[in-house]
Amino acid sequence: MIATRIYAPEVSAASGILRIWAEEFRDRGFEVTILTARPPTGAVIDDPPGIEVRRAPVKRDRQQYVRGYLSYMSFDIPLAFRLLFSRRADLYVVEPPPTTVAVVRVIGALRRTPYVVRAADYWTEAAELVTRSRLVLGILRRLEAWGLNGAATLFAAHQPLIDRFRVAGITTPAIPIGFGADTKDFHYDGQDAPHDPVFVYAGTHSEWHGAGIFVDAMPAVLERFPGARLVYYGNGEERDGMLARAHELGIEASVAFHGPIPPAALSPILSSATASVASLTPVPANEYALATKVYSSLAAGCPVIFAGVGPTMEFLNDAGHPHAGVAVAYDVEATAAAMVAAATQPLASDGRAELAEWSAGQYSLRAIATRVVDESLAIIPG
Template sequence: MRVVIATRIYRPEPSAASFFLGSVSDALTAAGHEVEVLTAKPLPGQGEAARGERVKTFPVLRDANGYVRGYVQYMSFDIPLAFRLLFARRPAAVFVEPPPTTGAVVRVVCALRRIPYVYDAADIWSDAAGQATDSGLVVRVLRGLERFAMRGAAELVTISQGVVDRVRDLGVTTPVDVTGFGADTSVFGYRDVPTERLFIYAGTYTGLHGADILIDAFARFSETHPGYRLRFIGNGTEQDEMRARAASLGIGESVEFADPVPAAELSPQLSRAVASLATLKPGGGYEYAFTSKAYSSLAAGCPVIFSGPGPTAPFLTEAAKTVPVGHVAEYSADAIADALRQAADAPLSPSDRQRVAEWTAAHHSMRAVAERVAARITAVGSAGRRPGRARRSGAKGGTA
């Protein structure tokens, strides 16, 4: 079977989406399918992407941080994608990664060519946009495009029941499969290395994440535990404000901001950290989201300190009954500072970190998730199923 993956971001570009899509491609090729990836040309020096799939890239506009992020940047990818997909050798199915503009383009082209597609609804982009802009018009347009993209799909795949519920709230009745999320355990794994006096936040940090509270929490922690460092690895819209806040609190030299790095470079840093940090801001309209960065940290044997609403806290609380996965704290500087102290005062032993890594590999590997997603894509391709036919024939509606 021939499958096309349409995505603006793909390996070797460092991101959770890149890891996930690469794993899906690996699962499809391992099953004997032909995979072609239509994606953006990576930045110089990022390495090669292909591991058996055929990767076709084309130049795109990027923002100041090197990301394909923003409406003009999305258009620079979506317009060429439309022509490439229109004239590509016919696939049995297409797998499309957001943004919704890309999903809308894929729906139009696939409708013209009568090709079924699967949409990756890992989260709701229009909800995130509602927190990032004051323009109601922008949010309404994006929400309309997102509904259009999801309604045209033969199936959606997503990471949690919370997203399914939100999809239904938006009036989308397309069948959904909760395939989950996980860590790339071929890269993230236990290393027997010394633990440093270091905490790491790895990933994007925006107003939705509320990671700025970590600056105040770390300042309070440092009053009783000097000599530790807090390192942010990734891009964030609030980085300048966070730098200024750290300087004003007298901890500027202890707080580091690093660019995104490939998984192979992030994993050893997590192995040396006392704990990783993850946050989600309450009241941001994103309470259903799971902070998937927790999986990679745990796969490296690094416990997680999480603060915020959503399914991450219950996940960690339940997992802690089996292995020492970290701490859950209220979303306040004092509560997070207390969690930092607990982690610093009782760091995990090497044997405990190895247990955490092995448990994560056994229960939450990206490979298993990717195989579930690949199975849904091939099922759609085998059935030749378009959305109208799927609903008339009583197609599977996932867990919704």
């Protein structure tokens, strides 16, 4: 039984990852139930066969995200009763926030059911970008540690995150599983780079992403390439600020914002973009965060420009492929220089096809899901 506030068809990395995990459990002979939230208005539900998905109403913000304490409570409180009165499961798989993990720990104890956590971030440190309240942060830190320490296993993004958990006193066995892309959705279909440069940011643009740096970099790009465009797909609370900044710089005609789109629709957009762009602000919480969107970009044959800190820089610098992309410091001039360089020498179609093939062989979510289920088999009683 998978408990997650976010699931397909809602567009997010977690949605795709958990869908693939569910399919792998199903293919191993398990009955799989997803307890999740009703998707945003207009979303088209297309659940795979053999998986029961139970959706309940939830409070969403104006960007149609389940985000913030009230939204989390609107999911977590009903979740407690949904778990309590559902047929007993062999294993709970839970997606944070920490409040959801805490609910699963309580119900898991009552029903004597072990649980595992998909631990992609350390939420307490990320929350420091939103609030300075010592009371709130102290409660969140204790709640997160309590929930994670009750799990049988943490499926963590990478070793630096596990190291941070250890410093925070979280001692649960943890496995670094890495990230990847669903190559069923993300692949290269033969598109060429456009005549005028196009840079694509696909995903959430929140405080800790700092995606506005690309808006600030665009004037320098437009000096060299007047027809260049910067296109955002996704949503986030920083959008209004980025729109205002584009108007302030007088480049609003060159910057476009669109809502989230399904992976299958995003893939050809990435395949034909000059480069995708990704960022993480230089704050402590991001020192071990990884911009997962880079994997989808590479699987679609699109080089990446990353501005920020953390393991994404190491990943791109050590990727072992000459066209994977470039990582720069979170600096406007350095970011603009990387964008100009990409526009000056766009990757040709044969290079894009080779990049996509290399990425598919290296970073597959299907392979990760296989490992998750293998490890989970040792946890399930009996």
